[in-house]
Amino acid sequence: MKLTDGQGVDVVCENIADPTLWPGAFNSLAMGGRLVTAGAHGGGNVNLDVKRLYMKRLRIIGAAGTSPADIVQSFGSSGGW
Numbered sequence: 790m791k792l793t794d795g796q797g798v799d800v801v802c803e804n805i806a807d808p809t810l811w812p813g814a815f816n817s818l819a820m821g822g823r824l825v826t827a828g829a830h831g832g833g834n835v836n837l838d839v840k841r842l843y844m845k846r847l848r849i850i851g852a853a854g855t856s857p858a859d860i861v862q863s864f865g866s867s868g869g870w
Contacts, residue, residue, distance in 0.1 A: 790817060797822060807831025812838075820845050827852040 790797060797819030803811070806829040815824055815838065826849065840848065 793817075793819070799823065800825065802827075804828035805831040806833045806835055808835050811835035815841070815847075817850050818845065821847070823848045823850055825850045825852060 796816055799819055799822050801817060801822070801824045803814045803826045806826060808831065810831065812835075814858045818824060822845070824847065830859075837859055842849070
């Protein structure tokens with residue numbers, strides 16, 4: 790939040806699901822932000838502030854693995870970033 794002057798970020802890519810790191814990732818989202826999670830190496834059980842989820846219109850998106858084409862598509866690029 791410090792880096793964005795309190796505005797937050799649009800997207801957080803998270804692949805650990807660690808209960809000590811999750812709150813920071815989730816709380817760094819801007820209004821309408823998205824948290825993309827693709828792993829549970831940290832245990833997989835985290836607390837979720839549902840009030841914040843609704844009030845800030847946040848989305849949590851789960852994914853089971855990616856391919857290079859998925860990464861290219863997520864950046865809206867043909868690969869020449």
